[in-house]
Amino acid sequence: xxxxxxxNPKKFMDTTGPLMPWVAGLAAVVTGVxxxxxxxxxxxxxxxxxxVKILFLHVPSAMMAINIWIMMLVASLVWxxxxxxxxxxxxxxxxxxxxxxxxxxxxTGAVWxxxxxxxxxxxxxxxxxxLVLFLFYLGYIALWQAIDDPDTAADLTAVLCLVGSIFALxxxxxxFFWSQGLHQGPSLxxxxxxxxxxxxxxxxxxxxxxxxxxxxxxxLAGTRTEIRARRIKALEARERMG
Amino acid sequence: xxxxFLRDLRLAVRAGGGFGLGLAFFLLLVVLVPLGVGPEGAxxxxxxxxxxxxxxxxACLLSLDRIFALDYEDGSLDLLATAPIPMEGVVTVKALAHxxxxxxxxxxxxxxxxxxxxxxxxxxxWLVLSLALGTPALSVIGTFGAAxxxxxxxxxLLLSLLVLPLYVPTLVFGAELVRRGAExxxxxxxxxxxxxxxxxxxxxxxxxxxxxxxINLR
Amino acid sequence: xxxxxxxxxxxxxxxAVLEGVxxxxxxxxxxxxxxxxxxxxxxxxxTLAGLQPPLAGRVSVAPEAIAYxxxxxxxxxxxxxxxxxxxxAQVYGGPGIGAAxxxxxxxxxxxxxxxxxxxxxxxRLGLARLVxxxxxxxxxxxxxxSLDAASVALFVAxxxxxxxxxGAALMATHIDLGLxxxxxxxxxxxxxxxxxxxxxxxxxx
Numbered sequence: 001x002x003x004x005x006x007x008n009p010k011k012f013m014d015t016t017g018p019l020m021p022w023v024a025g026l027a028a029v030v031t032g033v034x035x036x037x038x039x040x041x042x043x044x045x046x047x048x049x050x051x052v053k054i055l056f057l058h059v060p061s062a063m064m065a066i067n068i069w070i071m072m073l074v075a076s077l078v079w080x081x082x083x084x085x086x087x088x089x090x091x092x093x094x095x096x097x098x099x100x101x102x103x104x105x106x107x108t109g110a111v112w113x114x115x116x117x118x119x120x121x122x123x124x125x126x127x128x129x130x131l132v133l134f135l136f137y138l139g140y141i142a143l144w145q146a147i148d149d150p151d152t153a154a155d156l157t158a159v160l161c162l163v164g165s166i167f168a169l170x171x172x173x174x175x176f177f178w179s180q181g182l183h184q185g186p187s188l189x190x191x192x193x194x195x196x197x198x199x200x201x202x203x204x205x206x207x208x209x210x211x212x213x214x215x216x217x218x219x220l221a222g223t224r225t226e227i228r229a230r231r232i233k234a235l236e237a238r239e240r241m242g
Numbered sequence: 243x244x245x246x247f248l249r250d251l252r253l254a255v256r257a258g259g260g261f262g263l264g265l266a267f268f269l270l271l272v273v274l275v276p277l278g279v280g281p282e283g284a285x286x287x288x289x290x291x292x293x294x295x296x297x298x299x300x301a302c303l304l305s306l307d308r309i310f311a312l313d314y315e316d317g318s319l320d321l322l323a324t325a326p327i328p329m330e331g332v333v334t335v336k337a338l339a340h341x342x343x344x345x346x347x348x349x350x351x352x353x354x355x356x357x358x359x360x361x362x363x364x365x366x367x368w369l370v371l372s373l374a375l376g377t378p379a380l381s382v383i384g385t386f387g388a389a390x391x392x393x394x395x396x397x398x399l400l401l402s403l404l405v406l407p408l409y410v411p412t413l414v415f416g417a418e419l420v421r422r423g424a425e426x427x428x429x430x431x432x433x434x435x436x437x438x439x440x441x442x443x444x445x446x447x448x449x450x451x452x453x454x455x456x457i458n459l460r
Numbered sequence: 461x462x463x464x465x466x467x468x469x470x471x472x473x474x475x476a477v478l479e480g481v482x483x484x485x486x487x488x489x490x491x492x493x494x495x496x497x498x499x500x501x502x503x504x505x506x507t508l509a510g511l512q513p514p515l516a517g518r519v520s521v522a523p524e525a526i527a528y529x530x531x532x533x534x535x536x537x538x539x540x541x542x543x544x545x546x547x548x549a550q551v552y553g554g555p556g557i558g559a560a561x562x563x564x565x566x567x568x569x570x571x572x573x574x575x576x577x578x579x580x581x582x583x584r585l586g587l588a589r590l591v592x593x594x595x596x597x598x599x600x601x602x603x604x605x606s607l608d609a610a611s612v613a614l615f616v617a618x619x620x621x622x623x624x625x626x627g628a629a630l631m632a633t634h635i636d637l638g639l640x641x642x643x644x645x646x647x648x649x650x651x652x653x654x655x656x657x658x659x660x661x662x663x664x665x
Contacts, residue, residue, distance in 0.1 A: 160404065170410075
């Protein structure tokens with residue numbers, strides 16, 4: 001009994017089917033607890049007032065935006081090396097979620113930045129690298145959608161994910177270098193974690209766990225949909241062959 | 243492989259268009275920017291390095307989809323894949339040929355366009371150097387994008403979407419190099435990083451491009 | 461040099477089309493593949509040429525020994541006949557182009573640009589590439605499309621010379637070439653059957 005058995009589409013469907021409602025329910029409960037705790041049962045910050053509470057959305061989504069790309073990288077490698085279809089389809093299912101998380105992180109960042117810095121957008125290295133990450137997600141999703149043959153699409157997007165990861169990392173360093181070159185001096189990056197006390201940390205951790213569970217639930221649902229779509233395609237192909 | 247390189251150059255020359263179009267686009271872009279921004283010399287001088295680099299990058303992008311498209315349509319790519327040249331060699335040669343027909347002319351004409359944008363005098367040398375170092379990376383990264391989209395009917399727009407994010411580091415370091423050169427600052431770091439990206443891209447990306455071509459030919 | 465194919469299965473667009481294909485082809489012999497449209501002739505030939513991996517089975521000859529010619533001739537319209545051919549001669553490091561031009565009766569056309577050739581002349585130029593490639597096994601997909609009777613005879617003569625030199629030729633064609641010594645392989649019996657095995661998920665071949 002090895003973990004790779006779950007890479008068999010049938011086994012995957014059989015196992016995740018009964019799990020789905022539980023994972024989804026748990027995700028809803030944990031996220032709900034984290035966000036309600038964070039929004040209504042924490043004190044206002046002495047400097048930022050209640051604006052600080054957007055961090056309970058901002059930090060988990062930013063964390064997921066990066067981690068989902070890493071998950072896609074791992075899934076792509078598994079597909080290229082071991083040819084498990086579930087892996088490729090999971091990467092495909094994860095990409096739109098990563099795109100949405102990046103969008104949420106950028107949007108909440110802008111909403112937070114307005115009262116904090118007096119502007120919706122600055123070309124701060126962190127913000128810029130998230131914008132670049134957003135573009136990487138867009139390209140990856142567009143390539144999946146452009147190719148008809150599912151195995152070709154899986155192979156090419158996996159190669160793109162590999163190369164993209166290297167360039168995303170390079171871009172991150174480049175952007176930090178570039179922004180320092182532009183404006184030395186006051187750093188706008190948020191070192192929130194360091195000066196945060198437990199009253200904020202605990203609900204933040206719960207929200208982060210909730211976001212992870214939301215991601216797991218959505219990826220499972222998305223992968224199941226992709227597997228069903230493949231089966232429909234195969235049935236149609238057999239029909240055509242007579 | 244030399245035969246392939248010479249064939250691609252000969253084809254580019256006979257087809258015409260290839261050279262001229264990218265250069266004309268570059269010129270147009272550089273003419274349009276002052277029309278939009280205003281004729282203020284100081285403002286133009288400040289943004290000139292960035293405009294020239296973005297212009298060169300976009301001009302490079304224009305011709306990317308032709309790298310493999312014609313060879314794919316007329317069956318040459320199938321035959322090259324079965325010929326005794328490794329596919330990695332084919333894509334490297336294609337990238338080099340693309341650079342000679344696109345990046346090199348852009349590099350040579352850039353100082354001329356720098357005059358139009360009141361680029362400060364100390365920057366000219368760095369402009370040519372940065373483009374000479376950076377445009378090969380644009381070609382080899384673009385070849386990878388072209389390899390990914392070779393079989394697609396509407397690959398052109400998708401190609402831009404895939405390739406432009408990959409151009410970010412090259413653009414940042416290239417433009418930064420010129421900007422620092424213009425201001426008389428130390429240029430060592432961006433110079434080394436730009437060269438590093440180009441060399442790294444030439445060393446590694448052909449493997450990814452070749453893999454993409456093989457997958458697309460299946 | 462003997463081409464032995466054992467129990468080969470190949471797929472088109474992710475769907476298995478042929479399975480259990482087995483045959484052998486010794487040097488000096490020719491084999492003609494027959495079968496209705498869509499039965500997988502092109503897929504089989506592309507698999508042998510190394511352009512796509514087989515689903516299962518074994519091929520005794522490496523793709524490096526195979527010269528492949530498909531429907532498309534890979535000609536560059538702005539290059540002349542001689543330049544087109546010389547390019548492939550350099551790529552394959554084979555003999556000069558003189559004999560190949562001669563064999564396909566292209567000598568008088570050698571200075572003409574490929575875009576000014578007729579369909580049949582282009583085809584002849586595409587087949588001349590096989591001669592400069594100088595590889596022992598020819599794998600040809602519909603080699604005689606758009607050739608007139610005289611050109612087909614030229615082509616058959618070229619194939620005979622290749623066989624006489626110890627080479628082998630595998631061809632998919634619908635017409636009768638007049639190559640009497642060629643054996644014929646019907647592909648229809650090797651058509652892949654949808655599997656009924658419960659553990660197998662046919663969506664993920």
